[in-house]
Amino acid sequence: MAEIIGGANIIEVKSLSVFYSQFQVLKNVNIDIQVRKITALIGPSGCGKSTFLRTLNRMNDLVEGARTEGRVIFDGKNIFDDDIDLLELRRRVGMVFQRPNPFPLSVFDNVTYGLRVHGQTDPTSMEERLFHSLQAVNLWDELKDRLQTNALWLTGEQQQRLCIARVLAVEPEVVLMDEPCSALDPTATARIEDLMYQLKQKYTIIIVTHNMQQAARVSDYTGYFLLGELVEFGLTDQIFTSPRDRRTEDYITGRFG
Amino acid sequence: MARPKANDRLIRISLLVVALSAISILAIITIFIFEQGLPIMAKYGLKNFLLGQDWFPSEKSFGLLPMIVGSLLVTLGALLIGVPLGLASAIFLTEFSTRRVSRILKPVIELLSGIPSVVYGFLGLMFLVPFIRETFGGPGLSVLSASIILGIMILPTIISISIDSIRAVPDSYREGSMALGATKWQTVRMVVLPAARSGLVAGIILGMGRAIGETMAVIMVAGNAADLPGSLLAPVRTLTSNIALEMAYASGEHRQALFATGVILFVIIMILNFLANLTARKQSRK
Ligand SMILES: Nc1ncnc2c1ncn2[C@@H]1O[C@H](COP(=O)(O)OP(=O)(O)OP(=O)(O)O)[C@@H](O)[C@H]1O
Ligand SMILES: [Mg+2]
Numbered sequence: 014m015a016e017i018i019g020g021a022n023i024i025e026v027k028s029l030s031v032f033y034s035q036f037q038v039l040k041n042v043n044i045d046i047q048v049r050k051i052t053a054l055i056g057p058s059g060c061g062k063s064t065f066l067r068t069l070n071r072m073n074d075l076v077e078g079a080r081t082e083g084r085v086i087f088d089g090k091n092i093f094d095d096d097i098d099l100l101e102l103r104r105r106v107g108m109v110f111q112r113p114n115p116f117p118l119s120v121f122d123n124v125t126y127g128l129r130v131h132g133q134t135d136p137t138s139m140e141e142r143l144f145h146s147l148q149a150v151n152l153w154d155e156l157k158d159r160l161q162t163n164a165l166w167l168t169g170e171q172q173q174r175l176c177i178a179r180v181l182a183v184e185p186e187v188v189l190m191d192e193p194c195s196a197l198d199p200t201a202t203a204r205i206e207d208l209m210y211q212l213k214q215k216y217t218i219i220i221v222t223h224n225m226q227q228a229a230r231v232s233d234y235t236g237y238f239l240l241g242e243l244v245e246f247g248l249t250d251q252i253f254t255s256p257r258d259r260r261t262e263d264y265i266t267g268r269f270g
Numbered sequence: 271m272a273r274p275k276a277n278d279r280l281i282r283i284s285l286l287v288v289a290l291s292a293i294s295i296l297a298i299i300t301i302f303i304f305e306q307g308l309p310i311m312a313k314y315g316l317k318n319f320l321l322g323q324d325w326f327p328s329e330k331s332f333g334l335l336p337m338i339v340g341s342l343l344v345t346l347g348a349l350l351i352g353v354p355l356g357l358a359s360a361i362f363l364t365e366f367s368t369r370r371v372s373r374i375l376k377p378v379i380e381l382l383s384g385i386p387s388v389v390y391g392f393l394g395l396m397f398l399v400p401f402i403r404e405t406f407g408g409p410g411l412s413v414l415s416a417s418i419i420l421g422i423m424i425l426p427t428i429i430s431i432s433i434d435s436i437r438a439v440p441d442s443y444r445e446g447s448m449a450l451g452a453t454k455w456q457t458v459r460m461v462v463l464p465a466a467r468s469g470l471v472a473g474i475i476l477g478m479g480r481a482i483g484e485t486m487a488v489i490m491v492a493g494n495a496a497d498l499p500g501s502l503l504a505p506v507r508t509l510t511s512n513i514a515l516e517m518a519y520a521s522g523e524h525r526q527a528l529f530a531t532g533v534i535l536f537v538i539i540m541i542l543n544f545l546a547n548l549t550a551r552k553q554s555r556k
Binding site for chain 1: 452
């Protein structure tokens with residue numbers, strides 16, 4: 014697979030296996046994630062896509078009984094090494110969840126949350142980051158007069174944008190998105206997809222999606238997971254037009270047909 | 271088709287009757303207390319009741335200030351002890367202990383609220399009062415003893431309600447926070463507790479109500495002198511104690527003055543509830 018991938022890798026996953034207690038969810042996954050590209054992960058329900066994503070920022074550490082084998086090299090370092098700064102890793106590898114989960118705080122407090130958590134509480138730089146983050150997700154104009162509004166009052170789409178802004182505020186390098194549009198209507202979905210396209214200029218994005226068209230539309234690379242295995246990984250065009258593996262083809266055509 | 275509807279109506283009407291009778295019983299009690307207590311307050315002047323420092327019922331002197339101050343002091347003391355301890359325990363049990371530990375400890379804590387208050391008072395009298403007398407001086411029967419006993423007595427209330435409201439905070443908030451690189455403690459402090467605030471305040475209000483209304487345990491450890499306490503180590507009498515201590519032999523205006531004590535207690539509790547609710551709402555809107 015290596016030959017179809019040129020350019021710089023920001024994440025290299027090597028022989029990754031993940032277990033929940035006795036149950037093996039990911040089996041020997043190898044994948045290289047390219048910097049400033051959108052990588053889509055597709056596959057049927059329960060095949061381990063979310064688990065894979067949550068491994069990359071070690072959110073799986075929080076799951077009781079979760080165990081990992083193999084390596085994930087991010088910025089030249091194995092994230093499972095003992096001397097890794099876990100909080101810094103999560104700052105650099107941000108995550109957007111399936112259901113928008115803004116905190117029940119003001120818009121301002123939501124966006125600046127990560128800054129305060131990491132001790133960057135200088136008021137002017139907070140304001141600046143607030144502006145840039147909201148601007149980046151095209152929310153600034155809508156919300157600039159409502160910064161003290163409780164975020165729970167926003168629409169679903171605004172909430173999801175806010176959650177993305179919240180991640181951008183701490184200046185991550187990678188943004189993990191786990192079915193970020195599944196709670197949104199088609200128009201909102203289209204606008205979030207546009208947003209991903211803009212964000213690609215600065216960030217590496219890995220998105221899990223159940224929506225085949227979405228994967229085809231937004232991503233540069235696509236990986237197909239089945240029962241914990243990465244069946245196929247490559248350029249999105251190639252995966253969708255001439256998949257090498259029968260199983261990939263079945264899945265894609267099954268969904269399209 | 272008609273049947274479920276008729277059923278619904280029947281159920282609604284019976285619930286209405288039950289609710290109305292419960293409410294009217296409460297209303298009758300309230301009216302009775304006010305009816306008994308207000309005339310004497312009118313006769314001797316509200317000011318003398320609220321600000322008078324001398325309680326000599328036989329000489330028609332009904333100053334309740336020492337008891338008002340006493341009730342407020344021991345309630346405040348109980349909250350100062352019970353709230354931090356209670357919140358800390360609830361936070362520990364929900365966020366920082368394994369599920370097994372909290373599954374064992376929570377029922378144990380709830381059991382504590384079932385212990386009769388006379389037992390708390392007795393334990394306080396046997397151990398706490400002598401301890402305070404020997405360590406800090408004074409009679410031992412004091413504001414401090416009453417505050418500590420009450421603080422312990424309101425712990426189960428505060429802990430179990432806090433646990434419930436912290437558990438009700440969706441995990442997605444915790445995940446969102448941790449995924450931004452927050453520590454567990456930051457997550458609790460900056461997201462979980464604010465999200466649980468209205469429940470936490472409800473627990474504190476209930477605890478406060480229990481503290482200000484508690485009688486038996488306070489009588490046993492507070493000393494009950496009807497004077498303004500000069501220090502935390504001085505004895506103190508609360509409004510509830512005032513009623514309980516004298517009701518057996520009070521008659522005439524003395525008896526009415528005890529009802530007036532009840533009226534004042536009633537009003538104070540209403541005011542405290544109102545204030546607590548107000549702060550809760552104001553903060554959550556922010
Ligand atoms: N905390 C957990 N404990 C035990 N098993 C889990 C846990 N989380 C997920 N699993 C199991 O691991 C497998 C993979 O789950 P995962 O959520 O990664 O799948 P997914 O591909 O994201 O599915 P979906 O498309 O439905 O979101 C599933 O069989 C699931 O039941
Ligand atoms: Mg998933």
